[in-house]
Amino acid sequence: MTLSSRATLLATVLCLPAALSAAELNLYTSREPKLVEPLLEAFTAETGIAVNTVFLKDGLAERVAAEGGSSPADVLMAVDVGNMADFVEKGLTQAITSEAVLAAVPSTLRDPQNQWVALSMRARVVYAAKELDLDAITYEDLADPKWAGKICIRSGQHPYNTGLFAAYLAHHGAEATEAWLSGIKANLARTPGGGDRDGAKDILGGICDIAVANSYYVGLMRTNEKDPEQKAWGAAIKVLLPTFENGGTHVNISGAALAKHAPNKAEAVKLLEFLTSDAAQKIYAEANFEYPVNAGAEVSPVVASFGPLAIDPLPLTEVVANRKAASALVERVGFDN
Amino acid sequence: MWNGSASITEAVQIMAATDLMQSLLPRRTSRPALGGGRHWVWGSGFVAALVLAPVLALIWQALQGSDGLWAHLWAYVLRPALGQTTVLLLGVGLxxxxxxxxxxxxxxxHDFPGRKVLDWALLLPLAVPSYIIAFVYLELLHPLGPVQELLRAILGYDNPRDFRLPDIRSMSGAIxxxxxxxxxxxxxxVRAMFAMQAAGLLEAGRMLGCTRTHLFARLALPLARPAIAVGASLALMEALNDIGASEFLGVRTLTVSIYTTWVTRSDLPGAAQIxxxxxxxVAALVALERFARRKQRFAGGAQRIRPLLPERLTGLRGWAALALxxxxxxxxxxxxxxxxxxEAVGRIGEAGISPQLWAEMRATLGLAAAATAAVLAGGMVVAFAARLWPGGTTATLGRLASLGYAMPGTVVALGVLVPVAxxxxxxxQGAQMLLGFGTGLVLIGSGAALVYAYVVRFLAMSVGGIDSGFAQIPxxxxxxxxxxxxxxxxxxxHVHLPLLRPALVAAALLVFVDTMKELPATLLLRPLGVETLATHLYSEAARGTYEDGAIAALAIVAAGILPVIALARIGRRNGAGRRP
Structure with missing residues (x-):
C-alpha cells in the first residue's frame, strides 16, 4: 500500500465521526453493484446524499452482526426473501415507519413487522428452445420423464431455486417435493451449476431444451450491447411463465432493510423512500427488467411480451418458513451431486 | 549479508565435510538442541496462537449447535462431499x-532446444488462479466456443445439437x-532439488553404470521425495480450498458444502462443523506429507551448488521433448x-482501462505486499525456533501455525471476523470513554483484519518453505x-539468512501470488470501498457476465507473471553456480 493511500486510510479512520455528520450514507448490498448503480446515481443527483457502497456477495449478515453497535451500515440490500428474513432473525434491522414507503409497497411484499420491504419482483420462469413445440408448462411438469436429459438448471442450493422449491414444499408437502426433485434431477442434461444465463446459452449450445431461470435475465441478454454474444442466447429462447397446479407463478423479491444501528437513519429512510418511488421503480422495470412492486410503475416491453404474470398467491412468509426444509431436501436427493 | 563472514564460510565447509561423513552412518536420535534464543520459541508460540485464534473462534461457533441435524448433515452433505473431495484430491494429487x-x-x-525458456516457463500456470482457468475453459470448450466450433467445421456439422463433446462440467474436468x-x-x-542436490549423487550413479531409468527411479525419485511431498501437499491444500472452479464445474467439495451450509441455510455453526x-x-494430508518426508536430512549443502550435467537430446527427440x-x-x-x-483487447479498445481498475490494481498489490512481509516474518520465527529447539514443542507449534492454509478463505475470514470485530x-468503546469520540472499526476499516486473515491463510507456505530450506543447511x-x-x-x-534466500524468495513469491488470487476472505473482510482485482472479477462473475472481468482476470494473471519471472531469474543465477 502506498504511503498516500495509507495516509488516506488513516485519515478516513480518524475522521470517521466528522465524516458521519456529512450528508452521506453507507449501503451494504449483496446485489450486483452494476444493477444498483443507476439507482444510486439518480438518488445522489436528486438529494445530494452520497452513497458509500459495500458489495458483499456472501456473509453480509454475518459481517453486520459481527460489527454490532459500531456498524456503519445504514441500509441493507439483498436479493431473495430468505436473505431478508435472515437479517430480521439476526436482529440487524429496525422497523420502517415511513408512510411513503409503506404506501408504495403492498403489505404482501413487506415483512409483517415492516422490518424489510421488497423493491422489485422477479419470476422463476422456464426458458425453452425457440423451435420447441411448447406453449405452457407447470412446475410439476418439470419432473415428467419426457424431459429426461433435457433440462438445465443452476445449483439447487442457489436461493432462487431454494425459494421455488420452498414454494413447492408449501403447496405439496415434503414427500411429493422429494419425489419431484428426484424427478427433475433425473431429467437434467448436465450437473446443476453456472448462472441463469447459462441456461439460455446451453439451450443455444444444444445441451438442453428447457432451462429454469429468472425472468429479468431475458431482457438483460437481449439488450446486451457490452457482450453481444448474449443477444444470441436471448434470441434462442422463448419464455414460459410456469404455474403451480392450482396456483400461480413463483416470484421472489429483492429488498431493503433499515439497519438497526444506522448512524445516518434520516438519509437511509430517504433512500428507501426514493427506491420505492415511481421514478426509481421505473428504473427497476426498464433498466433491470424486473417487475416493479409499486403498482404505479409499468413493466418493460420485453417483460410484457412474456404475457400476463399471475403471481402465486402463496404468502412470501411461507416461502421463508420452508426454505431450510427445501434446502435439506435438495441435499437428500443429492440434487447437485 | 555474507560480507565479513569469510572465515565462518571456510570453517563451516570443513565442518560440513565431517557432517557428510556422519550422515552416512545410521543415526537414531536427533541432535541435541544448541540452546539459547528461548524467546524464539515464545515467538513461535505467539504466531501459533494468532493462527489458532480463528480456529478456536470456529470451534466456539461449531459448539453453538447447528439448526440442521448432525445426522442429516452427515448423511446428505458431509458423506457425499467427503467422497467427492477424496476423488478430487486423489486425481489432482496424481x-x-x-x-x-x-x-x-x-x-x-536433459538438454534440448528451448530448455532454458521451458525451465521457467513451466512455472507460468502458477499465475492463473483456479477460478480463472475454470471459467476460461468453460468458454473455450463450450459447444458455442472456438474449439467445438472448429471441430464442427472440420467434421461438417452445422448445429451443436448434431455433434458436441462431453461437458467439461464434471469431476474429471475439475481434476x-x-x-x-x-x-x-x-x-x-523438485526442480530445485534436482538442480541443487542431485548432481553429485546422480553422477556417481552414472559412473557406477546406472541406466537412465534406474538413475531416475532409484536415485532421483527417492532424492526428490521430500520435495514432492511438500509440493504435493501444498497443491492439494490449494485444491481443497478452491471454491470458484469447483462451483463452476459442478463438483460438490467440502469447501462448497461449507459455503452452501453457511450461505444458503444460514447455518454458521453447521458450516463451522464441516x-x-x-x-x-487436512491433518491427514499433513501427516501424509510428514510421513513421505520421514528420516530425510540433507547433508553436503555447503558445497558449491553444481548443476546436473544434462543428457543432450538431439534432432527429433529434442523437439519432441520440447513439445511435451x-x-x-x-x-x-x-x-x-x-x-x-x-477478450480484454476488445474491451480496452472500446473503453480503455478505467481509473477504478488502476486503483484496484494498487490495492491488490499493496495488500499482497503487506501480507507477504507479515507471512515471511511469522514463518521465519516459527521455523527458526524449530531449528534452535528441535523437538516436540516447536514441531507442534509449526504444525499449528500451518493450520490456516488448509482452511478455506471463507472459513478463515469467519474465524477472523468474530474475534477482530x-x-x-x-x-x-474504549476510545469513546477515554477520548470522547469513537474510532469506528479500526482493524477492519484499515485492512488489518484482512492482512491478518491472509497471514493465517498463507503462513504454512512460509513455514513449510523456510523449514525445508533449513533442512538443507547442515x-x-x-x-x-x-x-x-x-x-x-x-x-x-550471518549463516542462515543468506543460505535461505532461495527458500525465502520462493516462499515470498508463492505467498504474494496466492494473496493476489485470494477471493473469499477478501470479499468478506476488505475495508469499506476497497476493491481488489479478484473481487472485481467476482462481482462481475456474480452476474454471469465477464464484460470487464477479462481485463481484471488478465491483470491478475499478468501481475502473477512478474514474481514468476523473478523466481525464474533467481533460479537461473543459482543454476549457473554463483553463490547467493
Missing part, C-alpha cells in the same frame, strides 16, 4: 506429482483443470492468456557459527 516430477526431470536432466494450474507447486521444489471435519482431512514439456504451459497458461487477451468494538553450520561466537540471532543473520 496429476501434479506425475506432471511436476516428470517435467522437473525432463528439464533438469484436469486444477492439475494444470497446480503442478508448479511440485515442479518448483470446517472442523475438513481440518481433520511445452504442452502444460500452453494448456495451463498460454491458452487462457490468449483468450483473456483477445469484538476487539474493534472494544477499541471503539547443522554443522550452526555449530560452526555458534562456536565462532555468534548468538542465535547473529547466526541467523
Amino acid at each position: 496429476i501434479v506429482i506425475v506432471l511436476g516430477t516428470a517435467l522437473a526431470w525432463l528439464v533438469a536432466a 484436469l483443470l486444477l492439475g494444470l494450474v497446480l503442478y508448479p507447486y511440485v515442479y518448483l521444489p 470446517a472442523l471435519v475438513m481440518l481433520v482431512v 514439456g511445452a504442452l502444460p504451459v500452453v494448456l495451463g497458461f498460454g491458452a487462457p492468456l490468449f483468450w483473456l487477451l483477445s 469484538g476487539l474493534d468494538r472494544m477499541i471503539d 547443522r554443522a553450520l550452526d555449530h560452526a557459527a555458534r562456536s565462532l561466537g555468534d548468538g542465535p540471532g547473529a547466526s541467523l543473520r
